[in-house]
Amino acid sequence: MRRQVQEDFPFLREAAGPLRYLDNAATTQKPLQVIEAFSRCYRAACAPVHRGLYPLAARATADYEAARRRLAQFIGAPRAEEVIFTRSATDSINLVACAWARRQLRPGDRVWVTRLEHHSNFLPWQKICRERGAELRIIELGRDGRPDFDAASELYGARTRLIAISQVSNVLGIVNPVQQVAGRARARGIAVLVDAAQAAAHERIDVGALDCDFLAFSAHKMYGPSGIGLLYAAAPRLAEMEPFIVGGGMVDEVGESESTWVPAPARFEAGSPDAAGAVGFAAAADYLDAIGVGALGAHVRALADRAMRCLSEISEVEIYGPSQEGQRAGIVSFNVKGLHPHDVAQVAGEEGVALRAGHHCCQPLMKHLGISGTVRASFAVYNDESDIEALCAAVRRARRLLLSE
Amino acid sequence: MRRQVQEDFPFLREAAGPLRYLDNAATTQKPLQVIEAFSRCYRAACAPVHRGLYPLAARATADYEAARRRLAQFIGAPRAEEVIFTRSATDSINLVACAWARRQLRPGDRVWVTRLEHHSNFLPWQKICRERGAELRIIELGRDGRPDFDAASELYGARTRLIAISQVSNVLGIVNPVQQVAGRARARGIAVLVDAAQAAAHERIDVGALDCDFLAFSAHKMYGPSGIGLLYAAAPRLAEMEPFIVGGGMVDEVGESESTWVPAPARFEAGSPDAAGAVGFAAAADYLDAIGVGALGAHVRALADRAMRCLSEISEVEIYGPSQEGQRAGIVSFNVKGLHPHDVAQVAGEEGVALRAGHHCCQPLMKHLGISGTVRASFAVYNDESDIEALCAAVRRARRLLLSE
Amino acid sequence: MLDHARHPRNRGGLELAEIVRRGRNPQCGDEIEVGIAVARQARGEVLASARFRGRGCAVCIASASIATDALCAMTRADAVRLTREMTRWFGAGGAAPSGISPALQALALVRDYPARLRCALLAWQALSEALDPDAVKPSTPG
Amino acid sequence: MLDHARHPRNRGGLELAEIVRRGRNPQCGDEIEVGIAVARQARGEVLASARFRGRGCAVCIASASIATDALCAMTRADAVRLTREMTRWFGAGGAAPSGISPALQALALVRDYPARLRCALLAWQALSEALDPDAVKPSTPG
Ligand SMILES: Cc1ncc(COP(=O)(O)O)c(C=O)c1O
């Protein structure tokens, strides 16, 4: 697969020195198709969105709304109005917390998250629950290291208002049974938010089939530009949301002390939209669809399995998460006994192998595992087996260099 | 000046057909210097900011923080930590409303804005005042059409917590005496927020000299990329601000029910930063400084004066705002009696003259003027006298076409 | 369309209307009132008159002029159907409602300017409410 | 530096310390305690011992090892000055504090990795607090 996309990724040629980029769960590299869609917007003449009466502005508006429709289609959203452009997955989740949950939660209500959640899908709930006197509950990990949804008694209880879970864990690569959770929640009128930040690039997302209420992700983790993300909000929930960020573009009539708002999605997009970002975002969806999300997912899963096999041959390496093959998305977290994860990543970095180390914005999970952090390798379309060899060589080198015994 | 920058702006060559872009107060075109700084970030290999231990990530972090320092210098901020990257001016102002004012305002307190403010510097205050039981007061326009700060009795009264005013009006081109207001407010311990959205490209901003508490603007109105803006918050105010958007990158330790935060500015930048946007933003500052903000301001002011002279020769044209020359930033708003502003802009648009028409996100001002909207021409570095001729020709044509008499 | 804007038909004279409905677009400051009068004839209820007054941009006025022109003398059922089809067509695009006049087709030009859509829709929506007070008000882009 | 990381000096033995201070960095899970003992001599108060314990990455451990090594046997005043200069130098860059040892200079390497700065600072800040409890705790990048 790498050979097939070699020409698409200028960083493969332009990076100084050999670069094994294995920090794809943090952010991916961008293909030319995206970079060009993006810079074309800026070269060809910019215009404001939604506000102009001249042809250029009409085109900017049309491009922006076409990007929205493209992304709605990408995630299987029945209506384009259900797609709100935000700055990032983090921004999207905060929007739900502040525009929807703040209004919905009553004292004693419960919001559930898993032990695995990224801070961006944890802190907004912690904050809003405190503010509203609601209770934040955690779906703990079971024996097999996966969130044990069945053991979370009262998960679907009468006091539960929202279940907010990631589709794919950014540390362990675990794929959560979002479809099943959404189905059970739906039957009890409980809202479900899916943090799809790690799923967007390599798993098929279909909000129609999922039947979830909210879904959030960022463009920059799916080969798209930074600074833009989206929130899918199902029409009935959209109707329950209050404006959050207020300002130009989202107000209908400004009154003396109260104002009225334009309909969604513009209601939730105050300020000048990031039109070039939206176009780049849509170009990333095009890129993914051209390769096929299924093929991409299979590719990164195979690499993760292989990395797991190779790493486990190094003594003192401990791997976290599912140990069976085919069970994890393209993410592997591990530690070398006696070494701090930062040191492993730094030695690897000096060898040109880009790994992430630390708590990965998942302190609740780290506490549970009783560690301060892990080293993480995460894969993308341009990685291949040679990257895994380099990874293992770097880990071996770190051991030699840093372990005194 | 246009000749000097001709080569910098690809849209001048790439736009289909003749384009007189006079909607610069909505968004400006981008010079190659910015487009390239920007796409270089994406071509050369991306990496996450603030989180990596390999050289590429260290460079991404360094580039991002260098952009922050560059912008701090651009606005004369003494400390780079006082510059927070946001999505836009709108986002910045909402951040102050939600992270600072929500905590500071007590029932009966007052927030003052002028009659001229953009919705983005009006609605956040309307919302937060309602929420906190505070009072939103308006500095009305005086006889000369400018905000009459002296007539606003109690502006500097004991109940005033905040004065939020634009440096330059996006409709009338009026330049507010922000320095003077900030000085008087300072003496009474009142906070001042300056909406510099329209000032950033063409007026020198110096928060040190201004001695204001907050200042906000967007990159896309100063030849920079869309999707990024900044908030300057003076250190003492920064210390009074609570986290607003919460998630990855801004938390120090996640606790069971409470968390602790990293220091500013990261505390207010949850989620993956828009590194390419920040680099493009800094490149825009470089571009402006290379030409000289003083020269730029003089250029657009001269064009506005000329446009005013030429338009006033057309019968039935009414011009709003200061009528003396040299009194307005590069923005002219007008109407043709008997014609709806939308129709004038549309006819002009079909002639290749890009004008904005409508309320310009300033409904409170429109109500005061007793009109539904204006036609607006706003100027930038690449405009010249020929654009003004085209503007006037288009207005004449609209009259011929649409006025039946 | 320009002709309708410069010389609008059916403007004013709402005093005789039986049902009056108002449409507003605070975004543009457009404000329009439409009034209809219904006569009972052999073929059912027929619109004896459809008139409007108000202020707005050329698109808004032309659209009101064209709409009232088109509906006048139609049966109520036909008028309801036409207003529905026209509003749907403005919003969603696709094929023009069958058999509409060139003046109505000209209105489709505004689809190139999404910002003007609401101007063009204003009179139609007000008319639709006047004709069929139970109909759900469609949401419009801002 | 690597040598200090693999074979840290002055580790453990905090039982004899008079003043103990703790430093934590939840970002990395680093946790360090430093302890000093002061002796009164002719030239003033002198650090009779400076030791540490805790866990952390190589940078954190090496920095603690180098710092305790450097401070031991200094007068309190000199020690206060050195910790201040070192923390300033890590943060702000610029010229190295004059006359520092090669081991201390080696610490400057972490400036290339802003993510590691806080690791390197941890021991210095704890020592600085131990030496001068009134000093303001400097804020550090996250
Ligand atoms: C005076 C003023 N303030 C605020 C804004 C809002 O800027 P943005 O839409 O980039 O957030 C604008 C521009 O639309 C403006 O002209």
Ligand SMILES: Cc1ncc(COP(=O)(O)O)c(C=O)c1O
């Ligand atoms: C599972 C998960 N959720 C949320 C986020 C936050 O994404 P962003 O930083 O783009 O807002 C991330 C990435 O950091 C993630 O991995």
